Amino acid sequence: MPTAYIALGSNLDDPRHQLLEAIRRMRLGGLQVYSIAPFMETRPVGFASEHLFLNSVVAVHTTATPEELLAQLQAIEREMGRRHKSHDGIYSDRVIDLDILLYDQSVVTTLELTIPHPRMCERAFVLQPLSDIAPELTIPTTGATVAQLLGALPS
Template sequence: MNPATIAFVGLGGNVGDAAATLREALSALDRLPDTRQLRASRLYRTPAWGRVEQADFVNAAVKLETRLDARGLLDALLEVERQFGRERDDAQLRWGPRTLDLDLLLFGEGAIDEPGLRVPHPHLHERAFALVPLVEIEPEVVIPGHGTARSALAAVAARGIEALP
């Protein structure tokens, strides 16, 4: 059995009742095999990023302890996305609307660069919508190559991001 590893996952969506979807997805993540949820952020309404002509997103982050390896956790995340109606394909608009997006932000303390799996998430240090909830649950977590989440957030604009009640 693999040793336990701390992983951070970003959640987002902007189709349908995104807040309800993220709450249900957090429960689904807590049921993953050999994985337990340690802490989840609040939900945040965030402006669309990349393709701005779409509805605002709801975003969150969760800290997990898992015995899955990074590829196994990523596969489990993709399966949860499918369960919530997300279909990833080449024809899908990049940064477009989605029911649920689960991104493996950090896995342990190292970096992974394999086909289809890059950790830390390649743009984590640039995206306030991912950093705000991450900083809420673990401000001093280190983003390899970029310093702490708190320092990364201080370097980006976080306008328009608000916690949901």
């Protein structure tokens, strides 16, 4: 059964509750969540906000294809009150954000989906929680491990 790594983030309406609720909904939807990274508080990246983010990464086993998994995660975002994704790289506060980081060692490039996530290797708020649960995992497009990528980020 394929393994996917999913990033979670929230900075509105009790972020801890939002992350736990998203994980609960993933499980209800049939995803076998088998590892949850410790939640970490971070400043917003790419926009200014008075609200700090809470971020995590979960590892799941799934029978869904990458496209089906994307649809499932987008449905959870909508059900939880997410109104829109970023547009043209402009980010804003959000109740919940769910992103597929990796799906086994697959490389997927479609209009709707890019795996590995295109900016994951630049983001400490993604790499740190991913490293907490899978430090030796190799990113297929770089050949580097999560721990190596995290160590290469500027302080």
